[in-house]
Amino acid sequence: MTPHGVVQTPAFMPVGTLATVKGLLPDQLKQAGAQMVLANTYHLALRPGSELVRDLGGLHRFMDWDGPILTDSGGFQVFSLAKLRKLDDEKAVFRSHIDGSLLELSPERAIQIQEDLGADCIMCLDECVPADDNQERLQAAVDRTTLWAKRCRDAQQRTDQALFGIVQGGIDEALRTRSAKGLLPIDFPGYAVGGLSVGEAPPEMYKTLDFTVPQLPMDRPRYLMGVGTPADIIEAVCRGIDLFDCVMPTRNGRNAMAFTSGGPVRLRNTIHSTDESPLDPQCDCTACRRYSRAYLRHLFAAKEMLGPILLSLHNTVFYQKLVRELRIAVNNGTVTQFRANQLARWNSQS
Amino acid sequence: MTPHGVVQTPAFMPVGTLATVKGLLPDQLKQAGAQMVLANTYHLALRPGSELVRDLGGLHRFMDWDGPILTDSGGFQVFSLAKLRKLDDEKAVFRSHIDGSLLELSPERAIQIQEDLGADCIMCLDECVPADDNQERLQAAVDRTTLWAKRCRDAQQRTDQALFGIVQGGIDEALRTRSAKGLLPIDFPGYAVGGLSVGEAPPEMYKTLDFTVPQLPMDRPRYLMGVGTPADIIEAVCRGIDLFDCVMPTRNGRNAMAFTSGGPVRLRNTIHSTDESPLDPQCDCTACRRYSRAYLRHLFAAKEMLGPILLSLHNTVFYQKLVRELRIAVNNGTVTQFRANQLARWNSQS
Numbered sequence: 010m011t012p013h014g015v016v017q018t019p020a021f022m023p024v025g026t027l028a029t030v031k032g033l034l035p036d037q038l039k040q041a042g043a044q045m046v047l048a049n050t051y052h053l054a055l056r057p058g059s060e061l062v063r064d065l066g067g068l069h070r071f072m073d074w075d076g077p078i079l080t081d082s083g084g085f086q087v088f089s090l091a092k093l094r095k096l097d098d099e100k101a102v103f104r105s106h107i108d109g110s111l112l113e114l115s116p117e118r119a120i121q122i123q124e125d126l127g128a129d130c131i132m133c134l135d136e137c138v139p140a141d142d143n144q145e146r147l148q149a150a151v152d153r154t155t156l157w158a159k160r161c162r163d164a165q166q167r168t169d170q171a172l173f174g175i176v177q178g179g180i181d182e183a184l185r186t187r188s189a190k191g192l193l194p195i196d197f198p199g200y201a202v203g204g205l206s207v208g209e210a211p212p213e214m215y216k217t218l219d220f221t222v223p224q225l226p227m228d229r230p231r232y233l234m235g236v237g238t239p240a241d242i243i244e245a246v247c248r249g250i251d252l253f254d255c256v257m258p259t260r261n262g263r264n265a266m267a268f269t270s271g272g273p274v275r276l277r278n279t280i281h282s283t284d285e286s287p288l289d290p291q292c293d294c295t296a297c298r299r300y301s302r303a304y305l306r307h308l309f310a311a312k313e314m315l316g317p318i319l320l321s322l323h324n325t326v327f328y329q330k331l332v333r334e335l336r337i338a339v340n341n342g343t344v345t346q347f348r349a350n351q352l353a354r355w356n357s358q359s
Numbered sequence: 360m361t362p363h364g365v366v367q368t369p370a371f372m373p374v375g376t377l378a379t380v381k382g383l384l385p386d387q388l389k390q391a392g393a394q395m396v397l398a399n400t401y402h403l404a405l406r407p408g409s410e411l412v413r414d415l416g417g418l419h420r421f422m423d424w425d426g427p428i429l430t431d432s433g434g435f436q437v438f439s440l441a442k443l444r445k446l447d448d449e450k451a452v453f454r455s456h457i458d459g460s461l462l463e464l465s466p467e468r469a470i471q472i473q474e475d476l477g478a479d480c481i482m483c484l485d486e487c488v489p490a491d492d493n494q495e496r497l498q499a500a501v502d503r504t505t506l507w508a509k510r511c512r513d514a515q516q517r518t519d520q521a522l523f524g525i526v527q528g529g530i531d532e533a534l535r536t537r538s539a540k541g542l543l544p545i546d547f548p549g550y551a552v553g554g555l556s557v558g559e560a561p562p563e564m565y566k567t568l569d570f571t572v573p574q575l576p577m578d579r580p581r582y583l584m585g586v587g588t589p590a591d592i593i594e595a596v597c598r599g600i601d602l603f604d605c606v607m608p609t610r611n612g613r614n615a616m617a618f619t620s621g622g623p624v625r626l627r628n629t630i631h632s633t634d635e636s637p638l639d640p641q642c643d644c645t646a647c648r649r650y651s652r653a654y655l656r657h658l659f660a661a662k663e664m665l666g667p668i669l670l671s672l673h674n675t676v677f678y679q680k681l682v683r684e685l686r687i688a689v690n691n692g693t694v695t696q697f698r699a700n701q702l703a704r705w706n707s708q709s
Contacts, residue, residue, distance in 0.1 A: 027663055028657070029663045029664075029665045031663065031664055031665070032664040032665065032668070034668075035649075052661075056657070056661055057632070057653070057657045061632075061653070065635055065651060066635075071651070071653075073654075283411060283414070283415075285415055285416075295384065295386075299385075300423060301415060301421070303411070303415055303421075304378070304415070304421055304423075307378070307406070307407045308377075310407070311406055313377055313379050313381065314381055314382040314664065314667065314668070315381070315382065318384075
């Protein structure tokens, strides 16, 4: 339950980095079954600026999405996209990846920006380190993430936003436990698992969930950040995750890759050039009901915008259908069987 | 009346060069009020090929547009986009602008391709010469266009496509008269005015229509190819034109330029960056009902696909509303007054 409506879980949030899910209108997202979308604090803080979004009535009104929204803290982008200049317990100082201007992000500032944006769920600022960093660096990042989580909690002014704590610690059980134990006393209304799907093999991610998720309260939403493939989502739901976000459906869609009931389809392949059949006969989205694979391939060959639009739409519908089926399977207690059936069908999908 | 439905005139055809109106779904075009769309023979012949479109059930099914379609002959692109290698009365030999391959276009081939595509209205192959060519070249092009028009008529196999003759002759009254007189005996079901809006000043185009349109039968559709601005369309309707096509609404939309009831708006201008007001308060399209100018400007600043999508939609709605109002004004006999009112409002628009 959020100020903008109920979110049934497991749920998948399409990513609207810059206050738009690339290529799709809010009505198309709703029709696809999306309940909640994610927007990126770092990107919006740089452009158009969180104060402007606030002055224009907040993110919901700005992007015309009246359902729930979650914003991340901006930390992930500061540590991946921006040029980090200085980092200490106080804050991160970095250069914008757009114009090189010098900016700062502290826990307090991350909360202030997210209060300006006005999402329903907001995230603590965390330190994101490469998964292959040494144990000492990983532990320091966990401890700083805990410190920052407390400061984020203290910095909250608005009472209508659910602040999530983020568990870090790479794929190390002791560190994940240390992180969870540090966060639990702060009593967040939701917990995220960060620092996964950053290059580790899927079995490592699943194993990490195996020992991390049971440490998080069952009565609070558990959010796996930035994940993942359809198989990842099924595996994570089996391990107790409720909430997902990933650019994959839209990014892959823009690159002519479709998720289908029979596994991934790459529409640039010549084999589709004369194919009259629909992309996925089991899908009722506009791309599948109205067009042939030959037409969709033609759109990408001719660099027509409608190609990315239709495939982003299809993949979004595919992901929403997947989590809808997972909700049913969870309710019916048949999720293990659902996993076996789906993974067998997508055996070529990773 | 076409095999795919009635077209009320004056009508404006959105341009679907490669079997897609850039960025818009057929449902969005219909909701905007579009009755008929145009597709480009040259582009489709090169990619994906007219035989493939035929084998996939024709253009209507390929692009999921069940209303009327008009295809041009490909001549204009052969003379503008391609590298022309050889031209005589028989045919044009040219190199593809995509891969440089050597291709031919004769009147017979232009008809064959258009029969494969299967549009409701098709066009004769015409010779398009620069408007500033000398009188001799212009007259030779007129005569070749007449010769080719006869051959196109003779080459028609299908009986369900309305073939339009194209009047050429630049801005010269004698040549336009010569062209019209050459075409009328062939008794086409529709006539187009070609070779305008190619760089001449608007008053020259209007004057050319003044002496050309009256020479074309009143009981057949009269189509002004590739035109134009909202003001051009009003002026041409006042002079008896029924049918228009132009890339302007979608191309300008992709470039952040909107046609509005108050004149053109360039959304990249900084003045819009904090503007809460809608793009056009008199428009009921999605872009105007749902978003602020500040948001639309943000989409273009951030290079988000939704910017081109929303502005292409808005401009398409604007053009369709314009021709709808022109139909009413023509019916009511108030078109001169309508012209005066609109042009006064758009005084900055050209």
